[in-house]
Amino acid sequence: MKKISIAIDGHSSTGKSTLARQLAKSLGYVYIDSGAMYRAVALFALENGLIGETLDEAGLLEHLQALELGFEVNPKTGRSEIHLNGENVEQQIRSIAVSRFVSEVAALPEVREKLVKLQQEMGAEKGVVMDGRDIGTVVLPEAELKLFMTAAPEKRAARRYKELLDRGESVTYQEVLRNVRHRDYLDSNREVSPLKQAADAIRLDNSDMGLKEQYERVRSFADRILNAKK
Template identity: 45%
Template sequence: MKIINVAIDGPSGAGKSTLARLAAKKFGFIYIDTGAMYRASALKMLNLKIDIKNDIPSVIKAIADTKIEISHIDGNQHIYLDGADVTNLIRTPEVSMGASNIAVIKEVRLKLVDLQREIAKNHSCIMDGRDIGTYVLPDADIKIFLTASAEKRAKRRFDELLEKGENVTFDEVLCDMKKRDKNDEERAFAPLKPAGDSILADTSELNLAESERLIENIISERLEK
């Protein structure tokens, strides 16, 4: 059976993880959340009290001895950091900002990209991130650039954090979102941008069910060609 790779890129809070996970389940593909790998890397640095932005040599040294693994249990992705399941520890605003900061470090990206490419080589998968279609999987069969306005993305993330009991304000979430966008778009190595052959999917005015149908229709149409 032919291996199919689907790349979904887009800014923070666009709903990539949720929609990629739903589409992977529908089409029977493995779901790979690359952002979780960067979050796990950031979590390690936070635990070690390493200043990600200002102490890059320490980050590079620590990442060399870091083991990050992905497994799927009952259809759900779990991320392991040095053998410990950190799936539920990597979704805080502090880790989110740390992930954005650590993602600009070339040595970190190279380490994680090798793992991502190895998974895609052996499995049909839907992989989401910032540079999947442009850098990680430039030959992906289907490329989607998923986006929404910063305000819409911040509102979705704000509601998600409130549900988890996080004590944050909408303005704080929006500010973090804009900082992450700037980091992702302006980083020197593999910045966030649509691949030349990607399909734009703007979900600013769509609810979850409508967004899900949009992504699944795009994939279905391309698979039929």
């Protein structure tokens, strides 16, 4: 059976990664979390004193080309996890501190240029599920299946809040909601590759949708395309 590429875009905290992992596992495809790559760059900036009240853009760009980013399968979980300069940083990149600055880092044209190139190289072969903000519009514009995921900001903040509490972080719901809305604004209004729905993408609002229903609906979209390619 011929393989396809699946591009999943959408707002923060809509469960893009969860759905992408489910699809990749069930189809035997490679999962690429593009958002983790931007988070890893933001983590590097934080850990190297390049973020105070604001982001030291010039300082980050000095180090950018030397950064090594890649994914390796964790033998314990079977999941593909992000590595920064040879170190697994999958847990560190999920902090609220990284979330505060990742959209600003992702808005830098030089950062996007480097990471988009890496993502396109990873997705050069079919049989990939990639999620992010500009996958269907910029990274994999020829993907056979494109999704745009969204949900009410309050719903997304509640999900993210629970996730952070479960991880042991000390945050408030209002802080998380502010972060969600701020990221929405930055992602949608940046000059380079802003978040927007591709013309041929299927819009999926999962505000009141369970994970099982969501997966089954999207898997049916993929199956329809795959069956047509037999």
